[in-house]
Amino acid sequence: MELRYSNTHLDTIFALSTHPGKAGIAVIRISGSQAISVLRSMTPAKSSLPKPRHAVTRRLICPQTTEILDKGMVIWFPGPNSFTGEDSVEFHCHGGRAVVDGILKGIGNVGSQIRLAEPGEFARRAFENDKLDLTEVEGLADLLNAETEAQRRLALRQADGGLKKLYDSWRTELIKSMGLIEALIDFGEDENIEDDVYDNVVDKVKSLFKVIKEHMDDDRRGEILRDGIHVTIMGPPNAGKSSFLNFITKRQAAIVSSIPGTTRDVVEVSLDIGGYPILIGDTAGLRLSQDEIEMEGVRRAQDRIKSADINIAILPVTGFLNVNSAVEKTVTMSCNDTNSIDPIVVDAIRKNPKTMVLINKIDLKGSDDDSKNSSAKSSGEHRLWAISCQTGDGIAAFLQDFIKILKNRFETSLSSSTSITQYRHRKHLENCLQSLEAFLNLGVDDVVLGAEELRHAASDLGKITGRVDVEEVLDVVFREFCIGK
Ligand SMILES: Nc1nc2c(ncn2[C@@H]2O[C@H](COP(=O)(O)OP(=O)(O)O)[C@@H](O)[C@H]2O)c(=O)[nH]1
Ligand SMILES: [Mg+2]
Known part of the structure; x- marks a missing residue:
């Protein structure tokens, strides 16, 4: 399925986040700049704004007729302290179909720039607002899909940022090495640059190469x-x-x-x-x-x-x-x-x-x-x-x-908090290793080419966490979600 994110940053989005159908309780989420006006329009005029991140009971009303639709819990998450990083509101209402439909219809009528969310759009906004990196988004999707205890444990660690920390630290190390190499290119003739700068970078790259190789040598257990x-x-x-x-x-x-x-x-x-x-x-x-x-x-x-x-x-x-x-x-x-x-x-x-x-x-x-x-x-x-x-x-x-x-x-x-769980990660890690190897095969005379290889290696690590903007990578990751996440 093709994902379309229309006017992502202008619209306020909303969706039923719990499973559709008859249920005791249903949770409806709203995220975006209009979330607060939705909250105001859907609760009686005289009721006060709830304290941030505190659940309060409110009557939920139709914004046009002020007819009471349900009585439920309301939580206000002012941005950036919310899942998406935007102003967000949650309605916890009764899970009857007519109740949910009535509230969703009411929300849609509050303003013109308020629309139903696309699949995965809440998570995508969290990613775009730097609340989650791609590995955490994938961990979250896996957590929603987990059917056994082992899958839950694996997903939870990833959603908690285990892989993110690891890959970010490797990328930072590479970027530092790149900085040193760039300095060598720019000021190579200058005597202030120490002789062993290049050798130090080579040592660092060698040990990173070894660490990544060990990380990948896992018999694909996580996958x-x-x-x-x-x-x-x-x-x-x-x-x-x-x-x-x-x-x-x-x-x-x-x-x-x-x-x-x-x-x-x-x-x-x-x-x-x-x-x-x-x-x-x-x-x-x-x-x-x-x-x-x-x-x-x-x-x-x-x-x-x-x-x-x-x-x-x-x-x-x-x-x-x-x-x-x-x-x-x-x-x-x-x-x-x-x-x-x-x-x-x-x-x-x-x-x-x-x-x-x-x-x-x-x-x-x-x-x-x-x-x-x-x-x-x-x-x-x-x-x-x-x-x-x-x-x-x-x-x-x-x-x-x-x-x-x-x-x-x-x-x-x-x-382990850092198991490779997806072929996507492995592919980028392989590419990263190839570039590191190419760097190691070059000598100090090819320092310009060497810098290029390090850049490729860092970019491949960035693709795993989403630090590099690659549309097709994003679409693959967010396609895993259903509406409301
Ligand atoms: N006595 C006995 N018969 C068995 C046992 N397990 C399977 N059978 C019988 O062996 C036949 C073949 O079984 P099936 O499961 O279709 O075998 P398959 O061809 O290997 O799939 C059937 O008639 C089963 O009832 C067993 O433990 N004891
Ligand atoms: Mg048989």
């Missing part, structure tokens, strides 16, 4: 958490992959049948497991088939396995003597035994050494098989669990271990 952790369920046909998905999602997300080859396309479900956002995909069973559509399903499964953050392989215990022998054979990945694991499955597991292996249908083996009650076993790169999707045995134990694995992998990103 994965923000977008959802892609988990793929794979294995041979009829192993119980779809049953496993249904068991953990507690609903019939995928068709379960005893006919091998039932699941063909990838079925994806989003889940909250231990506070982590998981996008779990059930795939077609891996086997070679004459059926063209089934083979397409197998190809899609293989693609999905390749791109997954985590793979879970499900193998039926039925091809094995007992659970112990299943574990043993799986650990050794013996595919010579035709009754155990199909080579195409072994290949998929081998190519993804961190695959977690679940041996399913343990209910079919006798109760004398004591290994089925034991929890995770591990061998080399693979960890194995014995489960039954029929009885639920072993699944809770597996999920507990799974949450621990997620915690080990992602906790550092959640406790």
Whole structure:
């Protein structure tokens, strides 16, 4: 969607900031120079102006007829001490549709330069008035979209300015270095300039290069958490992959049948497991088939396995003597035994050494098989669990271990205030590193070109925080919002 910000700085904007529809309370926001006249026109003439940032109860009236529309809370935020930095007013009214519509209509009738806000326009004004930088705006958008605890924690740190502080400090350092280099260009011949100025800048750039590289060397954990952790369920046909998905999602997300080859396309479900956002995909069973559509399903499964953050392989215990022998054979990945694991499955597991292996249908083996009650076993790169999707045995134990694995992998990103959460950041950081490298490859004789490279590097950092005015960057960031934010 194309965003249009018409007469941004002239108009006063207003919108319902809470979700539309019947609700206990609705919050309507007004921002701009006319906010105070809206407040005056919508409250009875004799009522006094509320104290700034104090909630007071007021009757809300129709500005034309003075008919009472509702009784609610009113808060006045004189600029610049408001979210947008402009004069702002909030009406907290009853959340009935007719009440909200009546108040919105009333506000629109107060003056000609008062209009409904466009999506994200409040946040955009906050950005333009230097209340938020772009990373904080993105953090705010992520906070509104956060569906799990991990996403909330990640977004909150970013909205709090963690990344802003970091990138601003790097940019300031670069700008200082640029200043020194410029001085060298202008007064190079002058003996007042010390000999080691250039070397000092080189040292600074080298250490900044290292710090940025380390910052980026994070296995994309922040981005994965923000977008959802892609988990793929794979294995041979009829192993119980779809049953496993249904068991953990507690609903019939995928068709379960005893006919091998039932699941063909990838079925994806989003889940909250231990506070982590998981996008779990059930795939077609891996086997070679004459059926063209089934083979397409197998190809899609293989693609999905390749791109997954985590793979879970499900193998039926039925091809094995007992659970112990299943574990043993799986650990050794013996595919010579035709009754155990199909080579195409072994290949998929081998190519993804961190695959977690679940041996399913343990209910079919006798109760004398004591290994089925034991929890995770591990061998080399693979960890194995014995489960039954029929009885639920072993699944809770597996999920507990799974949450621990997620915690080990992602906790550092959640406790750091500076995780990269967007591809946009990474791209600009890569460009910044390229320019720093180009600077380091030049010598003192190419100081003019060197200064140019430092300028590029600083400008790329500026693009992350929005310190550099780039319209298309702004549109991408603000498009994430709905009306009222
Ligand atoms: N006895 C038993 N049968 C199971 C278990 N899990 C799945 N099944 C059955 O195995 C068949 C294949 O299951 P499905 O989930 O469609 O397998 P998929 O092809 O791997 O997706 C179905 O008849 C399921 O009811 C289990 O733990 N124990
Ligand atoms: Mg299936």
